[in-house]
Amino acid sequence: MGSRASTLLREEEIEEIKKETGFSHSQITRLYSRFTSLDKGENGTLSREDFQRIPELAINPLGDRIINAFFPEGEDQVNFRGFMRTLAHFRPIEDNEKSKNAAVSEPLNSRTNKLLFAFRLYDLDRDDKISRDELLQVLRMMVGVNISDEQLGSIADRTIQEADTNGDNSISFNEFIKASFVVRGNCMT
């Protein structure tokens, strides 16, 4: 027994979220169920610990970064709106999609926004550039203790060399997009 009924989510809120994110009514109620089941404290927001409690996420090497992406700058709690806004990036792109809300120039799940999400996983300090250090940090998270510092450093150097076109020794968002287009297949849809 608990606050799992969607009666706690008002119709107006569902409509707003629908406009903002593009999810359907039933998807929103379903995700609300999931949100409340993760919310052990039952206060309407999720903390980082709530995410960490998911075993499959806790063993993901990039788990912490992904969790961070849900929390806005400097905050420790995310409410349902914020939760949905972040999840909206992962909604599949539909061909016949038209943005109904004129204020949003681009839907949250556009290709650019998806790539921006991934870019932000690297770019911690939000200066719109992936520096060598930031790249090294993510690499280290992904490989753990299995690769030496020197080898990892050379991997990072090589990656920046290949991707950097304007010679500033870091990867901008555009350079990131170009580098990712080498990848075939759209993984984030």
Added chain:
Amino acid sequence: MTWFTFPGDNLLCRCLGISITAWLTLLFVFIIVPAVLGVSFGIRRLYMRTLLKIFEWATSRMEMGAKEKNQQLHKPYSNGIIAKESPSSLQQELQELRGSASCLRSEPEFEMADIFYFCRRGVESILDDEVTKRFSAQELESWNLLTRSNYNFRHISLRLTVLWGLGVLIRYGILLPLRVTLAITGISLLVVLTTFVGFLPNREENKPKNGGICVSNHTTPIDVIILANDGCYSMVGQVHGGLMGMMQRAMVKSSPHIWFERSEVKDRHLVAKRLSDHVADKTKQPILIFPEGTCINNTSVMMFKKGSFEIACTVYPVAIKYDPRFGDAFWNSSKFGLVNYLLRMMSSWAIVCSVWYLPPMNREEGEDAMQFANRVKAAIAVQGGLVDLIWDGGLKRAKVKDAFKEEQQKLYSKVLVGEQSDTTHLEDENQEEDENPEEDENTEDESNQDSTKGQ
């Protein structure tokens, strides 16, 4: 004593007296005596069939109501919120991502887009993971007129509400007192048969014999009652307080049971020794163990602790599956205690379960305890129609071990630099040959208790 007598009092007393007598007589004639003698009136099947028809009607009303509002009825997908593709290994997915035909090369190869893979897996697990949903009650396809399983079913029509109200009356006015009186009679005899309405055992020739161990999946303390109904067992389990503890202490007086404290590491070896001794003695009853170590919500079977499989003896697996349409039997011990749980059980429509006794299994040559445990688990899962999971039931309360994350990292490093001798100072884990990290079990620091029953 003259103050007590009011004019209507006498009448009231007499009425009460008569109704209680009638009640108790009905109780004995229709329930207790037939149960003891093993005779059935066939009332149960009729009851169950009527209930099912009513539930279906209720669901169709709700669907109609939802269609009027142009919404889809919230239906819990049995396979999760998101459409997942068939699971493939880390190597395969990364290769697909990169579009390269060649396998691991000698030169380290890193793509910026590799993070997409981890990103996607991460968000997938946020939306729907295999573990956390096993520790809360299962969602139902159709509403069974209990508010406690009412997730998205709002007031649709007057008829439905009336029906629900009637259901409440029946459950709390008739079924609950019935079962409470039975419980009181029963508990004093240490036989609690109150919540029984349906019971369908199978394959009786595989019943556990002396000198063996009976293992089963665990959903609720009622599992014990169900199995005890069909044979005598010695139990192994966690010491409890409260009502449960009282019953445990009483049970010890009549036959040998093994209760221990889960957190006591010393206890673990003591228990293993006691188990071996008990099993070696062929005159003693078979032991009943729930190797999952905790209650799971009956949609899956989680990791079996290897302790009970290390003892060299025959294992008799039993699969227990509850029918969730009539009442949810799962005991969510973090949400409510035993008395609360029993009340909920007694005010459900019924508890219906199927019990399968599987053919006995023995440890084969060259098989270690963990592999044996997994084999038994797979057999139970297949018979009961449950999902076979490798995750530890202890994740209900504890955090996942870091070793699993390290395995993921190791796999990815292999993709980057190819097969190399690792400069690793990780513990030497018992790596099995496959690529799925979750299947590997860190056999060394097993801080969880091996064989436990109870919460």
